Structures are given as structure tokens and as C-alpha cells.
Amino acid sequence: MRRLNFDAVVIGGGHSGVEASYILAKAGFSVALVTQRKDFIGRMSCNPSVGGVGKGHLVREIDALGGLMAKIADKSGIQFRILNSSKGAAVQGLRCQSDRNRYSQEAIYALCAFKNLEILEGEAVSIESSSSVRGVWLEDGTFIKTKNCIIAAGTFLRGKLFTGMSVKDGGRVGEPPSKQLSLSLEKLRISLSRLKTGTPARLKKDSINYEILEKQEGDRTPEPFSLYSKPFPLLPQTCCYVTYTTEKTKQVVNKFLDKSPLFQGLIKGIGPRYCPSLEDKIVKFPHHERHQVFIEPDGVDSDLVYPNGISTSLPVEAQDEFIRTIPGLEEAKVEVYGYAVEYDFIQPTNLNFDLSLKGIDGLYFAGQVIGTTGYEEAAGLGLYSAYNIIKKLKGKAPFRLQRSESYLGVMVEDLVLKGVLEPYRLFTSRAEYRMLLDRHTAYRRLSKYAEEENLIPEEEKIFREEWENSFRKWVGALKKHKTKGGNCFEAVKRESSLENSLLNDFPIENPFMKNYLFSEIRNEGYRKRFAEEARKIEAALYVKLPKDLDYQKIAGLSREMVERLSAAKPETLLSASRIPGVTPAALSLLRIEIEKRRKK
Ligand SMILES: Cc1cc2nc3c(=O)[nH]c(=O)nc-3n(C[C@H](O)[C@H](O)[C@H](O)COP(=O)(O)OP(=O)(O)OC[C@H]3O[C@@H](n4cnc5c(N)ncnc54)[C@H](O)[C@@H]3O)c2cc1C
Structure with a gap:
């Protein structure tokens, strides 16, 4: 029997496990990342994209906290856009289309750079523990001694894949489920429930008629996710296309409902309400004439596209038929069929605020396995649990972020206090203090926590200081420059349409700086008032309740x-x-x- 010993073990090399092991290794601890397949580390199970409204904010926060996701999203991005760009910064969403394979490769490169991080390919089958964790057993008989373990098993715990009435065991297409780990958790009296999610078919890129589709370009001067990404963008930039389902699509879907595992009761787990399958949309909204479909490239050299908006678990013959009723997809060739996955998850109300299980010291959970959905949510939780292990290993108080300082704090508190009835996704509307949480302020809000644990390299610290200095210089210059009825700063604050003409006199080329500056000017007064109000409310709300309160x-x-x-x-x-x-x-x-x- 092989015996190993690590400060921490991370089970699962998905987005959560990647971020967790990256942070732990960066902090200098010895880490074992146990994952079923090394070449699938950081694999995007569903859409090849990162960010969006709410999620984009989270990616920035991960960057400010010393994490990885923003950096690899920038390196593998093939189209960058700010969603809701006509609205205020609080509800804008930075999003990129990713090269699926490149994203995963970048995650692997980043992890392989650490000498103190070992990637163990294999299946974790049980956790040895009593009131605290003692170690992790792998299927090949290896025992890893550790006092800290993060379970980030995603959609794999007793996963089942559905396409029509056919059901197969699997964590994701082509990958086996993790059954023994579920049993081991149940032996520890951890109760598991079921959730589900789904994905659309992947289509051959050259089988689409692009001539008749609406083109969707990225931003001309894109803003990166990470403040530290240079050069940026790295990969050639590309565009997406938009099309719509038709009346005929509806008819085909309705015709096959008797073979839908969702409507025939085969799938018991609850899926994300805001990200329904096509059949769900057609049944729930019969009055909608059409549904939008984005045709998204899967990568620079990939011969596939991802049709975003038509996730389905209908049988393959239904998929072949309904896809061809969509304009531009009349000749589409399906490479991989869509499917739904149902899996075990643990109600996050069973966790403490540090994401450790109540009752077993050192056993942490993060990612989809605690009821979330999305790469960004998973990555954020992986990072959060790793921060807590760092604190524990250093004998410090647990890491906790407040709702008024981060989306990550909002998500953790929502999960731990309220639990989930369906897969949890982060929206800006979940944050009552969202005016204080726009993406530009993430470093100001959070980088201090990363610096406390030496998670920001010296050159990045210096760069950020220079960045803030340069920001202050621009503000100073705008305030000094006189214009009709005052100075330029006041003029832009009153009239945001002046921003573009101002750029003739103030050549702010960096899109990150430009967006940051204009957002700060627009929100200056409002944010100050809001922060003061939030401070007062919080002062009352953060009063500790006595432990012995009856x-x-x-x-x-x-x-x-x-x-x-x-x-x-x-x-x-x-x-x-x-x-x-x-x-x-x-x-x-x-x-x-x-x-x-x-x-x-
Ligand atoms: C079919 C499908 C559709 C989806 N649709 C959407 C969507 O529409 N919108 C959205 O936002 N998100 C969607 N997702 C979810 C998104 O992929 C996840 O939220 C995200 O990948 C979760 O990251 P994670 O790290 O928690 O887990 P995952 O990315 O699932 O990674 C889990 C990792 O753990 C490993 N693992 C599991 N058990 C063991 C074990 N016992 N031993 C060793 N390794 C183990 C696996 O091999 C895998 O590498 C979908 C996922 C799937 C599979």
C-alpha cells in the first residue's frame, strides 16, 4: 500500500478544485490534487465561456484575491464583451468566449508550475475521519494522510446521464461517475440530495450557414478580466452568431415530449430555473414565438460550435430533427448530442461559514457539489475554502467576507444560511450592496486579504500601486482642466455622453483604466452616500448574538x-x-x- 502525506488534499480537478489547489500551493503548503483524469483538469463541461452579469464580477474578485481564473480566461479568450454596457457599472457583466481546450491547458500549466503540488490521477473513494479528517483513500489502495480535504467533485457524485429514455452512469459525457465517494459520505452520516443540469449538442462548425445569421462582434477595445494580463488579448479574436428557434422547432419538441426524461419523470433532481432546457422553455412559455440561440465558437482551431440556448435531454432523433428547424442550422451535423446530468449534492446548510462540514473538522466542500452551478461560482468557492485551510494551518481565525465587500461573501452567506432548492447561480440582484461591488473596485476591496497571506507577487503589488497612482493622476488632470460651467470631471459626471469627446484631450488608451475612471466619476457621490448608509445598517446587523441565547x-x-x-x-x-x-x-x-x- 502506498502512503502519502500532504497538508491538504483536493478531490476533483474541475474549476473549484483548480482554484483551491492553486491557492493552497501558492501559499506554500503541500497539496495533492486527486482527479480522475489529468488531461481534463479545468475542463469546461458546458459552454465555452467565462463571466457574464454577476459571474464577471466574481472572476474579478478571484483575481483580486490572488486566484487563477481571470488570468487563464484572458489567455484563452477569443471574444470579450461587456454585457449591459449601456447600464451602470454595478450591473454590467464582463464576459469572454473561450477556447475550450486552451483554457484547460492553461489551468494545467499553472498547476504544474508548483513543486509543492502533486497531481494524482485516480479516484478518491473514501474519507477516513471521526470528528476530524485523517486521510483520503484512493481506488488503487493509496492512502493520503492529511488533516484537510476539500471535496470538489462537481456533477460526478453518483452521476447519471440522460438522453431520451436512455440512462447511463456518468459524471459528464465520456467520464465515469464517482459512486464510492457518495457511499463513503453517507457512511459519515452526510445526507445527499439530487440536482440536475443539462447541455446542448455540439455541432460541426462547417455545417452551419453563417450567411443568413446575425453577427455578434466582441468589443473593439476589450477589457481583460485580470488587471495583470499582459499582453492582452493573446489569441486571435472571433465572433459569435445569433439565430432563433421557429414554430416548426416547437412542433418537433412537442412531438417528442413523451420521450423526454424530464417530462416522463425519469429525472428527479431539480434543474436551474433560469437556464432551462429547450423543451422546458417550450412547455412553460408556449406563447413565446421563438427563443434566441447563440452560435458560439468552441476554440480557435476547433471544428465545433456550441449552440447556446438549446440545452436538451430529448432523444437523439428529436435533436437531429429540431436542430434543423433553426435558420442557419438546416444542414447542421451533430458531433456530440445534448444530455442532462443528475447528481448528488450536499445541502450547504450543513456547512460552517468556512465551508467545512459541521461536525467533521477539516472536511471542506466547494463547487457544484454544494448546490451551485457555473464555473465562476465553483472557482470562487474553491478559492474561499482554500483560504480557510490556509488560515487554519496558520492557526488564524477563519476567513469570512462580508456581503457589503464582495459577491463571494454574498454567495457563501446565501448558501450556508438559506441552502438551495435549485442550482444556485450568482446574479447582481442577489447583492443588496451591489453599488459598492462593481468590478472596478474589486482590488481596492479585496487585495488586502491576499496580501496578508502573501498571495500577490511583489511585481503585481507594485503594478497595482502604479495603477492606482495613474488613476489618481487622471482624476487630478480632469479636475484641473476647465470647461464650460466648471471642470471636466464635473462635466462628465453631469453628462456621460461627453466621455468620448473628452478622450481627444485625454488619450486614455487602456480600456481597463478608461472604464474604471468613467465609472468612478459617474458614481462618486452616489457611492459615498451608499457606503455611509451601508456602514450604518451593517453596524447594527453585525452585532454578535450571544452564544447562549435561548x-x-x-x-x-x-x-x-x-x-x-x-x-x-x-x-x-x-x-x-x-x-x-x-x-x-x-x-x-x-x-x-x-x-x-x-x-x-
Ligand atoms: C452536462 C452539464 C451541463 C451544465 N450546464 C451548465 C449551464 O448551463 N450553466 C452553468 O453555469 N453551468 C453548467 N454546468 C455546470 C458547470 O460545468 C459546473 O458548474 C462546473 O464545472 C462546476 O465545477 P466543479 O469544479 O464544481 O466541478 P466539475 O467541473 O464537475 O469538476 C469535478 C471534477 O471532479 C473530479 N472528480 C469527481 N469525483 C472524483 C473522485 N471521487 N475522485 C477524483 N476526482 C473526482 C472529476 O473528474 C472532475 O474533474 C453544466 C455541467 C454539466 C456536466
Whole structure:
């Protein structure tokens, strides 16, 4: 039997596991990344893209915290766009189309650069633990001794793949599920539930009639995800296309509903409501005449395209037929058919705020396995759990981000306090303080935490300081330059349409700096007011609730409130406010109770 010993073991080389092992290795700890296939590390299971509204903010935060995703997204990006560019920065979304294979290669290169990180190809089958983790067993009999383990198994735990009425075991197309790990978790009395998600077919690039499709170009001067990406962009830039389903598509889909695993009850797990399959959209919105389909390239040298918007688990004959009812896809050749995957996940309410399991010290969970969906959410959670292991190994207090300082903080708190009823995706609307969380301010908000743990190399620190200095210089120059009715700074604040003409006098070529500067000018007054308001609200909400608080003894609290609060044991009033069903009236009673105790 082979015996190994590491500071931390990460199970799963998906987006969550990549980020977790990268951060742990960067912090200097010895890490084993156990994953089924080394060449599939960082594989994009679904769409070849990174970012979007909400998700794009998260990628910036990962960069500010010393993570990897932004850097490899920039290196593998083949089209960059700011979504919602006509709206305020708070709700804009930076998104890129990625070269699928290149993204994965960049993740592998980045991990292989660490001498203290070992990639072990194989299957983790059980966790050895009592009240704390002792190690991880692999299928080949290897035992890895460790006190810290992150399970980032994605959609693989007892995964089942559905295409029509045919069901196969699998974690993702062409990859086996992870069954034994599920059983091992159940032996530890961890209860697992089911969720599902799905993906569309992949089509041959040269079988599409692009002539009749709407072209969608990227931004002319694209903004990178990472402040530190240079040169950028690296790969040749390309475009996407847009088409729509037709009345005929509806008819074909309706004809095959009796062979849909979703509508015939084969799939029990709940899927993401905001990212439904085509059959789901057609059944739920019969009055919609058409649905948008984006034809997205899969990579620079790839001969495939990804038809975004027609995810399905209908049988292959239905897919062949409905795809050809879509303009431009009349002759489309399917390379891989769409399918749905159903998998085990653990309710995140079973976790502490550091993403470790309540009751087993050192056992952390991150990514899709705790009920999220999306590469960015998975990466953010991987990074967050790794930060907590770093803190633990250094004997420091757990790492916790507040809702008012990051989307990552919003996501972790939503998950741990509320749990999930369907796969959780990050939207800007989930953040009540989103005015304070736009993508430009991520470094100012978060890089201090990375610096505390030496996760930002010296040259990046220097670069960021120079960057902030240069920002201040531009602000100074704009304030000095007189124009009609005041200075240029005030003029742009009043009239954002002046931005372009201003660029003649102030040649700010870097798109990152330009967007940052104009967003700061536009939001200056508003953000200050908002920050002050948030500070006051938070001061009240972050008051710690006494650990010995007996909710039954608080006069006026209903039995339901007592049960909810006693079960969740919130640390603060803010945490109490996030518990589903806890009413504002109950919160007022709690506030009064704390006030009473303080006066005593
Ligand atoms: C079919 C499909 C459709 C999807 N559709 C969407 C979508 O529409 N929108 C969206 O945002 N997201 C979608 N996703 C989800 C997206 O792919 C995931 O959110 C993301 O990949 C999760 O990252 P992760 O790191 O948590 O897990 P994954 O990327 O799933 O990676 C898990 C890794 O763990 C490894 N692993 C698992 N068990 C073991 C074990 N016991 N031992 C060793 N290694 C193990 C696997 O080999 C894999 O490398 C879809 C995923 C799939 C599969």
C-alpha cells in the first residue's frame, strides 16, 4: 500500500478544485490534487465561456484575491464583451468566449508550475475521519494522510446521464461517475440530495450557414478580466452568431415530449430555473414565438460550435430533427448530442461559514457539489475554502467576507444560511450592496486579504500601486482642466455622453483604466452616500448574538421563529435576517433583546 502525506488534499480537478489547489500551493503548503483524469483538469463541461452579469464580477474578485481564473480566461479568450454596457457599472457583466481546450491547458500549466503540488490521477473513494479528517483513500489502495480535504467533485457524485429514455452512469459525457465517494459520505452520516443540469449538442462548425445569421462582434477595445494580463488579448479574436428557434422547432419538441426524461419523470433532481432546457422553455412559455440561440465558437482551431440556448435531454432523433428547424442550422451535423446530468449534492446548510462540514473538522466542500452551478461560482468557492485551510494551518481565525465587500461573501452567506432548492447561480440582484461591488473596485476591496497571506507577487503589488497612482493622476488632470460651467470631471459626471469627446484631450488608451475612471466619476457621490448608509445598517446587523441565547425565552417570538432560529443558530442579526422565513418582526424582537442585555 502506498502512503502519502500532504497538508491538504483536493478531490476533483474541475474549476473549484483548480482554484483551491492553486491557492493552497501558492501559499506554500503541500497539496495533492486527486482527479480522475489529468488531461481534463479545468475542463469546461458546458459552454465555452467565462463571466457574464454577476459571474464577471466574481472572476474579478478571484483575481483580486490572488486566484487563477481571470488570468487563464484572458489567455484563452477569443471574444470579450461587456454585457449591459449601456447600464451602470454595478450591473454590467464582463464576459469572454473561450477556447475550450486552451483554457484547460492553461489551468494545467499553472498547476504544474508548483513543486509543492502533486497531481494524482485516480479516484478518491473514501474519507477516513471521526470528528476530524485523517486521510483520503484512493481506488488503487493509496492512502493520503492529511488533516484537510476539500471535496470538489462537481456533477460526478453518483452521476447519471440522460438522453431520451436512455440512462447511463456518468459524471459528464465520456467520464465515469464517482459512486464510492457518495457511499463513503453517507457512511459519515452526510445526507445527499439530487440536482440536475443539462447541455446542448455540439455541432460541426462547417455545417452551419453563417450567411443568413446575425453577427455578434466582441468589443473593439476589450477589457481583460485580470488587471495583470499582459499582453492582452493573446489569441486571435472571433465572433459569435445569433439565430432563433421557429414554430416548426416547437412542433418537433412537442412531438417528442413523451420521450423526454424530464417530462416522463425519469429525472428527479431539480434543474436551474433560469437556464432551462429547450423543451422546458417550450412547455412553460408556449406563447413565446421563438427563443434566441447563440452560435458560439468552441476554440480557435476547433471544428465545433456550441449552440447556446438549446440545452436538451430529448432523444437523439428529436435533436437531429429540431436542430434543423433553426435558420442557419438546416444542414447542421451533430458531433456530440445534448444530455442532462443528475447528481448528488450536499445541502450547504450543513456547512460552517468556512465551508467545512459541521461536525467533521477539516472536511471542506466547494463547487457544484454544494448546490451551485457555473464555473465562476465553483472557482470562487474553491478559492474561499482554500483560504480557510490556509488560515487554519496558520492557526488564524477563519476567513469570512462580508456581503457589503464582495459577491463571494454574498454567495457563501446565501448558501450556508438559506441552502438551495435549485442550482444556485450568482446574479447582481442577489447583492443588496451591489453599488459598492462593481468590478472596478474589486482590488481596492479585496487585495488586502491576499496580501496578508502573501498571495500577490511583489511585481503585481507594485503594478497595482502604479495603477492606482495613474488613476489618481487622471482624476487630478480632469479636475484641473476647465470647461464650460466648471471642470471636466464635473462635466462628465453631469453628462456621460461627453466621455468620448473628452478622450481627444485625454488619450486614455487602456480600456481597463478608461472604464474604471468613467465609472468612478459617474458614481462618486452616489457611492459615498451608499457606503455611509451601508456602514450604518451593517453596524447594527453585525452585532454578535450571544452564544447562549435561548430563543424560547424571548417574549413575542412565535414557535415557528423559535424553531427556525434555534436550528440555524445565527451568529449575528444579519445572519438571522438571511434565514428563510425569519420575519422583520422577529428581527426587531432580537434587536430589542440584545439592546436589553447590553444595558444590563
Ligand atoms: C452536462 C452539464 C451541463 C451544465 N450546464 C451548465 C449551464 O448551463 N450553466 C452553468 O453555469 N453551468 C453548467 N454546468 C455546470 C458547470 O460545468 C459546473 O458548474 C462546473 O464545472 C462546476 O465545477 P466543479 O469544479 O464544481 O466541478 P466539475 O467541473 O464537475 O469538476 C469535478 C471534477 O471532479 C473530479 N472528480 C469527481 N469525483 C472524483 C473522485 N471521487 N475522485 C477524483 N476526482 C473526482 C472529476 O473528474 C472532475 O474533474 C453544466 C455541467 C454539466 C456536466
